[in-house]
Amino acid sequence: MKKVKIHDKTFQLFIPYEKIRASIELMAEKMNKDLADKNPLFICVLNGSFMFAAELFKRIDLINSEISFVKLASYAGEHTTGNVKQLIGLNEKIEGRTVVVLEDIVDSGITIDNIQDQLKKLKPKEVSVATLLLKPDALIKEVELDYVGLEIPNDFIVGYGLDYDGYGRNLIDIYSVVNE
Ligand SMILES: O=P(O)(O)OC[C@H]1O[C@H](OP(=O)(O)OP(=O)(O)O)[C@H](O)[C@@H]1O
Numbered sequence: 001m002k003k004v005k006i007h008d009k010t011f012q013l014f015i016p017y018e019k020i021r022a023s024i025e026l027m028a029e030k031m032n033k034d035l036a037d038k039n040p041l042f043i044c045v046l047n048g049s050f051m052f053a054a055e056l057f058k059r060i061d062l063i064n065s066e067i068s069f070v071k072l073a074s075y076a077g078e079h080t081t082g083n084v085k086q087l088i089g090l091n092e093k094i095e096g097r098t099v100v101v102l103e104d105i106v107d108s109g110i111t112i113d114n115i116q117d118q119l120k121k122l123k124p125k126e127v128s129v130a131t132l133l134l135k136p137d138a139l140i141k142e143v144e145l146d147y148v149g150l151e152i153p154n155d156f157i158v159g160y161g162l163d164y165d166g167y168g169r170n171l172i173d174i175y176s177v178v179n180e
């Protein structure tokens with residue numbers, strides 16, 4: 001079994017790249033049907049989603065498609081607690097658009113819930129959410145997900161864009177933590 005050590009933790013091979021790619025191919029096929037005749041704006045949530053977004057977007061065969069990249073930044077406003085995260089980097093006009101948010105993982109659901117709230121305030125025509133990975137047992141928010149690549153158990157993972165304290169994003173496969 002392939003293993004990798006990052007900082008203090010050991011990870012073992014969990015999802016090989018071929019399986020990841022196959023799930024993204026299926027997702028792209030579905031989107032190509034669902035979004036035909038629309039003018040979708042894909043929004044990739046950095047950092048973790050960059051690999052997923054690249055792999056998916058090159059399989060979207062709708063020429064009227066755009067992609068943009070956003071980040072959630074801690075908002076250091078005077079009256080905020082420090083836990084509030086603000087969506088930054090969004091230059092496109094969202095009003096009236098068909099928006100598809102691209103996430104690498106939905107874990108507790110807090111991040112995607114927050115993003116959906118912020119986007120809805122910008123009056124899009126519709127917002128759908130695509131996530132490569134979902135941990136159903138970790139959800140603490142009720143979230144509506146339109147496209148889910150793979151459901152996984154509630155274990156910490158790295159690879160294919162996902163990190164452990166900055167490292168591991170460059171792994172082609174996904175690895176899960178070994179409890180020692
Ligand atoms: O469902 P949740 O529990 O909110 O977790 C999911 C979020 O966590 C990760 O982002 P992170 O904040 O680690 O930033 P990164 O993408 O830059 O690694 C991941 O990319 C999702 O955005």
Ligand code: HPA
Nearest residue numbers: 107155156157158162163
């Ligand atoms: O399991 C995970 N691994 C890396 N980043 C994450 N962000 C949410 N869940 C995870």
